[in-house]
Amino acid sequence: MNKITPLFLALTLIFASCSSTENDAELLQKNETKLKSYTLKRDANGRYSIDFDVKENTEVNTFKNSDQSNEIVLSEAVQKQAQKHSNNFNLENDLLKIGFLEENNGKKTQITVEDENITFAKKGVTEFLNNYSVTKNEDGTFTLDFQVNENVQTEFIYNDTKEIYEVHLSSGLTKNHNFSRTIEVPQSNILKIDFVNHKYSARSQSEAAVRKPNVVIDDLASSDYF
Known part of the structure; x- marks a missing residue:
């Protein structure tokens, strides 16, 4: 009996070690982020x-x-x-909502865009901004790239009070049309970007400013989704 005990203990330790390794691998797989960028x-x-x-x-899999x-x-x-992967989407009543859901860890990312359908948009919303993109990088930062039309002045600021990155666009002479900014996510963990279109050159005439398009990106920690 004494000879069996050490062998039994050795086998027990081996099986326990294998079980622990398998559990660690399963936990690692569960916590792995599927979405890279x-x-x-x-x-x-x-x-x-x-x-x-x-x-x-x-x-x-994509669902509506x-x-x-x-x-x-x-x-x-x-x-x-x-x-x-690449997906095309349409605005619905001037809104676009896109959500990523990772089944293995429950991680959720919600992207909300408010913009005007360019087919029906009035001049003043579309006359400044030509195109734009927002990229989530693998290091957690974001890159905002955008192009403006001819004779459009651009000012990029961060509104500390509202925690919004603002791109102010107005009429004016300029040589630059293409812009790129690397931006950090605020402590709220919600990234907000507003393109602020000024109908008149005077920034003081805030009533003429239109905040479209605007983008909100939120990494949700709760079970609430949309």
Whole structure:
């Protein structure tokens, strides 16, 4: 009996070690972020799209919810899947909602855009901004790229009170049309970007300013979604 005990203990330790390793691997897989990066884009014709990269073995499914929001679900795939994806979306009543849901860890990202349909938009909203994109980088920062039309002055500021990155656009002589900014997410963990269109050159005439398009990106920690 004494000879069996050490062998039994050794086997027990081996099985316990294997079980612990398997549990660690499962936990690591569960906490792994499937979404690597994404880019929200609006082209010169007002069309919206989103390009995104995911980790290997990630299945992607897109759904249209009853409230017209768009949900992109990322889950574990058995077979090898494409890592680069692109979807086109339409504004619904001047709103666009896109959500990423990672099934393995419950992580949720909500993107909300308020903009005017360029087909029906009045001059003053579209005469300044040509196109723009917002990219979520793998290091957690964001990159805002945008192009303005001819004779458009641009001023980029951060509104501390409202925690909003503001791009002020107005008529004026300028040589630069293409701009790029790397921006950090505020402590609220909600990124807000407003393009502020000034109908008149005077910034004091705030009543003429139109805040469109505006973008809100929120990494949700609760179960609330849209």
